Structures are given as C-alpha cells and as structure tokens.
C-alpha cells in the first residue's frame with residue numbers, strides 16, 4: 001500500500017446513545033474485536049484512538065467534545081440500528097465542526113441498511129459492509145485516489161450503485177486484535193463460573209460464519225457475517241490464547257457465533273488446548289444440533305467451564321417457526337441429552353431462551369417453563385424475539401415498524417408484539433420464567449454451594465447479575 005503521511009489520527013468509535021448502554025446486558029461488555037483487529041492493522045502508520053460509548057456511557061455532547069479534541073482525519077463509526085438516529089445526529093455535528101474529516105460507518109446497521117446512512121446531508125461519507133477489517137486499509141489507500149474506491153466491493157457511498165457484504169476468506173491473514181485496548185476492568189462477562197480466582201477476561205473469535213438459518217439472526221446479535229464457516233487454524237488460535245495469557249488474562253470467552261459447528265474442529269482444538277497446557281478456563285456459545293456428549297467431554301477436559309446453549313424454546317411449533325433446527329422432531333430430545341451430559345460431566349449449561357416469538361401461545365411458553373423445571377440448567381437468559389434489520393424476520397415483522405430501531409432484544413420498552421401476548425404479559429412471562437429457576441430453594445442452595453467462592457473472589461458480579469435480572 002502507498003505511504004500515507006505519518007502523525008494522522010484515526011478515531012474508532014463504538015457509538016451508543018446514552019440510556020442504551022445504561023441498559024445492562026453482558027453484550028455491552030464484550031469488546032468489539034473487529035475494531036481491535038483494525039487498530040492492530042493501522043497502528044504502525046497512524047495514531048489509533050478508540051472510544052467505546054457502550055462501556056463509558058458518554059453523553060452525545062461528551063463524545064462530540066472528545067472527537068473534536070482528537071481531531072481525526074478518519075472517523076470509523078460502528079453502531080447498531082438502535083443507535084442509528086443518534087449516530088446520524090452525531091455525524092452531522094462532527095461534519096460541522098471538523099469539515100474535512102472522512103466519516104466511515106461499519107457494523108450491524110451499516111452492513112444491513114447502508115442506504116439509511118449515505119445520502120446528501122447525512123454527514124457520512126462511506127459505509128463498509130460486513131467484515132471490514134481489510135477493506136478499511138483499501139479505503140485509506142483510496143482516500144487519495146478516489147477512482148480506486150469503486151473497486152472496493154463492500155464500500156457504499158453516494159453515486160456508487162452496488163455494494164455487498166464482505167466475508168474474510170482466510171481469517172488467519174488478520175493480526176490478533178489489539179487486546180491491550182480492552183482492559184479486563186471494562187470488558188468482562190458476568191456468568192457465575194466454577195473458577196475460584198479473580199477473573200481477567202480475554203476474548204477470541206476463532207471462527208466466522210454460521211450455517212444455520214434462525215429467522216431472528218442478524219448482524220446485531222453476531223460477531224461475524226454469512227453462512228459460510230471459516231475457521232482460523234488451531235495454531236493461530238492457540239497463539240492468541242498464549243498472547244492473552246501473557247497479558248494476564250486467565251479466562252477466555254470464545255465469541256464465535258457457534259463454536260461447536262464442526263465436531264472434528266472442536267475436538268481438534270480442545271485436544272490442542274489440553275496438550276498445550278494453556279491453563280486457562282474458557283466459555284463458548286453452542287447450538288444444539290451439532291453438540292455431542294463426546295464434544296462436551298473434550299470441552300470440559302480442556303478447560304471449558306460453561307456452555308451458552310442457544311435453546312430458545314421447548315415448543316416444536318415455535319422451534320419450527322424460528323427456523324432453529326434442521327431436525328425439529330429430534331431437537332427437544334437432543335437438548336435433554338445435552339443437559340444430562342452436562343450434569344454427568346459437571347459442565348454447567350446456560351440456556352438462552354426466547355419469548356414473544358411469532359404465533360407463540362401460552363401453551364408454548366408453558367412447555368418452555370416445564371423444561372426449566374425438568375432440565376434445571378445452571379442458569380437461563382430470556383430474550384424477547386426482535387426482528388432486527390438484517391434478520392429474515394425483519395421483512396415479515398419489523399420492516400414497517402420504525403420502532404424496531406428503538407429497542408434491544410433484552411429490553412421490553414416499545415416491544416413489537418409477535419406472539420399472542422400483550423406487552424405486559426410478555427414482561428410478566430419473562431419474570432415468571434426467571435423466578436421459576438432463580439427463586440427455587442434447591443437452585444439457590446446448589447448455586448451457592450457451587451459459586452460461593454467465585455462470588456467471594458469476584459465481588460462485583462452478584463450485584464451486576466441482580467441488575468441484569470431487573471431489566472424490563
């Protein structure tokens with residue numbers, strides 16, 4: 001790439017409106033690994049600055065002030081649809097104050113609806129769609145020779161007719177994210193774990209893509225794009241974990257959309273983690289379809305201390321409607337066998353559930369409530385079905401409702417009703433499901449026995465968990 005003059009500043013901004021970051025959710029504490037990779041890519045040639053509104057809870061005024069003080073030549077903005085109106089307001093303000101700055105948007109909203117950002121008067125120059133790490137370099141190069149910009153397929157701007165979501169073919173080509181940018185004091189998960197030391201979280205994306213077709217899936221709830229799965233090599237992943245260990249991180253959160261999507265690869269990675277004697281604990285997301293008892297045993301053996309399992313519902317009708325599985329008839333039996341294997345291996349399972357799903361009835365919810373009592377997961381998290389832009393459900397349930405931009409899947413404010421319950425009943429249902437597990441005396445006793453030492457070593461977590469459960 002052609003040399004660009006030194007001492008130029010790039011500001012990376014994970015933008016979030018005040019109030020949205022105030023709604024506590026573990027999601028707000030995961031670092032933006034794509035921005036971390038971009039910082040690694042540009043840091044030798046530019047001063048890279050990073051502001052994360054999600055964890056800093058800045059007001060719009062404060063973000064504007066800090067941006068003006070940094071005075072970047074390039075502003076890289078990432079945000080979700082819920083924040084897009086505020087991002088536009090911010091961009092226009094920055095355009096007024098720093099006339100020559102180039103503003104490029106990326107992330108879930110920009111990738112899905114670029115046309116809502118690049119138009120006359122928006123203040124935004126470019127949108128990079130999809131996995132934007134490498135294309136950012138091409139964009140920087142093209143700033144001095146704009147004819148090259150038309151060759152960047154993922155780039156949208158006024159006057160360019162077509163753009164497409166980029167997928168990075170070989171994620172091993174990328175450097176590790178600049179993990180030092182994400183200190184454990186600001187970036188951490190709040191799941192109780194059987195780890196009895198003070199946790200210092202490190203985050204790793206070991207694969208990209210997910211082949212499943214859940215209708216609610218959107219870039220907002222994922223960390224990569226596309227249905228084609230692209231794995232990093234095992235050596236590359238192990239190298240990143242070693243690097244995180246050298247930074248003092250003692251627990252790894254794999255941020256893959258579906259860590260267990262390949263049985264062979266999961267077994268190989270677990271074996272290598274064990275043989276490398278990394279000595280770190282780890283957690284990961286898994287779907288039900290591919291997970292087997294053999295994989296769970298290997299995961300446990302290599303340090304896995306929690307599986308976050310995307311169960312969603314115990315109703316076959318709802319599962320079929322959600323497009324959750326390729327085998328609806330077997331799904332519930334399979335999920336039960338996973339819970340049994342988890343108990344046998346003493347490998348806790350955190351069940352991710354969903355309510356307010358299309359066509360859902362009280363009977364469907366009763367089935368899920370029954371599952372909680374019968375399977376007794378280590379913990380549950382109940383989300384509201386939300387047809388975000390970019391999901392298959394968006395056209396059917398969200399497109400005409402501008403309100404879908406204004407909310408999160410964990411906040412019932414302005415909820416878009418998709419099942420047969422009204423907003424109050426939906427909120428009540430969520431509370432009831434939580435109470436059915438968390439207020440049961442046997443759960444409390446078992447939980448305290450299991451996690452008492454964890455809470456002693458990590459005293460901030462218990463109050464945060466209570467706050468999360470109190471979110472509407």
Ligand code: SF4
Nearest residue numbers: 210212213214217257
């Ligand atoms: S399993 Fe997860 S990442 Fe994959 S399509 Fe479903 S919601 Fe999306």
